[in-house]
Amino acid sequence: MxxxxxxxxxxxxxxxxxxxxxxxxxxxxxxxxxxxxxxxxxxxxxxxxxxxxxxxxxxxxxxxxxxSRAGLMIVLLDEDEKVEQRAFMFGPPPLGPGAPPLTRLIAYGRERLQFVWDHRALLADANTDPHMRFNAPASLHRTHVRMLLESAGTSGDLEAQTQALLSLLDADYVTHSVEDLGHDLDRQGDGWESLARKLCGN
Structure with missing residues (x-):
C-alpha cells in the first residue's frame, strides 16, 4: 500500500x-x-x-x-483534532507523507502524546462514553496507525499490534504516567518508539 x-x-x-x-x-x-x-x-x-x-x-x-456531556467534550476537541489529522495525513514529513512508514509512526506517536497531554481532561471525560472510543476521529487514528504498520512490513496480527500501540496514547494512561509515575512525555515517546521498532522488526 x-x-x-x-x-x-x-x-x-x-x-x-x-x-x-x-x-x-x-x-x-x-x-x-x-x-x-x-x-x-x-x-x-x-x-x-x-x-x-x-x-x-x-x-x-x-x-x-x-x-451528552461526552458528546460536548468531543465537539470541543473537534477543531484541534482536525488540525492534527491534516498534519499527519497531508503535512510535511516526518509526520506526513514522504518519510518511511516507521519514521512516520514514531513521529505520530510523539506528536499524539503531546496532543493527548494538552487535551487530557477533555479526552478523559469524552472517553467515559464507550461509543466515543470508536467514533470517526478515533477510527481515523486507528486506521492511520494500522496503515503505517502494514506499510512498514509488520507481520502478525495488525489489529492487536495497533491496539497495543494506541493503548500508550490513552489519556488516563498518559496522565497516570506523568503525574503518578514521573514519566515525562519524552520518556513515554521513547517507549512508543521502542515498541514501534520491535513491531516493525527493527
Whole structure:
C-alpha cells in the first residue's frame, strides 16, 4: 500500500452540516461558554448545568445539541483534532507523507502524546462514553496507525499490534504516567518508539 494510496477514502473527519443562522449562533455560544468554563475551572468540574447557565439557555437545548456531556467534550476537541489529522495525513514529513512508514509512526506517536497531554481532561471525560472510543476521529487514528504498520512490513496480527500501540496514547494512561509515575512525555515517546521498532522488526 503506497502512502498516497493509503489515504484514499480516509478523509479528515467531516465538518458538521451547514446550520441555520440562529442554530449556528446558539452552537457557537454554547461552545464558547463551555471553553470559558473549562479554562477557568477544568473540564472535570464543569457540568452541563454550568454550561447551559453560562450560555443563557435551557439544559434541554444543550442536550439536544450535543447528546451528552461526552458528546460536548468531543465537539470541543473537534477543531484541534482536525488540525492534527491534516498534519499527519497531508503535512510535511516526518509526520506526513514522504518519510518511511516507521519514521512516520514514531513521529505520530510523539506528536499524539503531546496532543493527548494538552487535551487530557477533555479526552478523559469524552472517553467515559464507550461509543466515543470508536467514533470517526478515533477510527481515523486507528486506521492511520494500522496503515503505517502494514506499510512498514509488520507481520502478525495488525489489529492487536495497533491496539497495543494506541493503548500508550490513552489519556488516563498518559496522565497516570506523568503525574503518578514521573514519566515525562519524552520518556513515554521513547517507549512508543521502542515498541514501534520491535513491531516493525527493527
Amino acid at each position: 503506497s502512502e498516497a494510496g493509503g489515504l484514499v477514502g480516509l478523509p479528515v473527519t467531516e465538518s458538521a452540516p451547514v446550520e441555520r443562522g440562529d442554530a449556528a449562533r446558539n452552537r457557537a455560544l454554547l461552545l464558547a461558554a463551555a471553553r470559558r468554563l473549562i479554562d477557568e475551572h477544568g473540564a472535570d468540574t464543569v457540568t452541563m448545568d454550568d454550561v447551559a447557565a453560562a450560555a443563557g439557555v435551557g439544559k434541554g437545548t444543550l442536550f439536544r445539541r450535543f447528546g
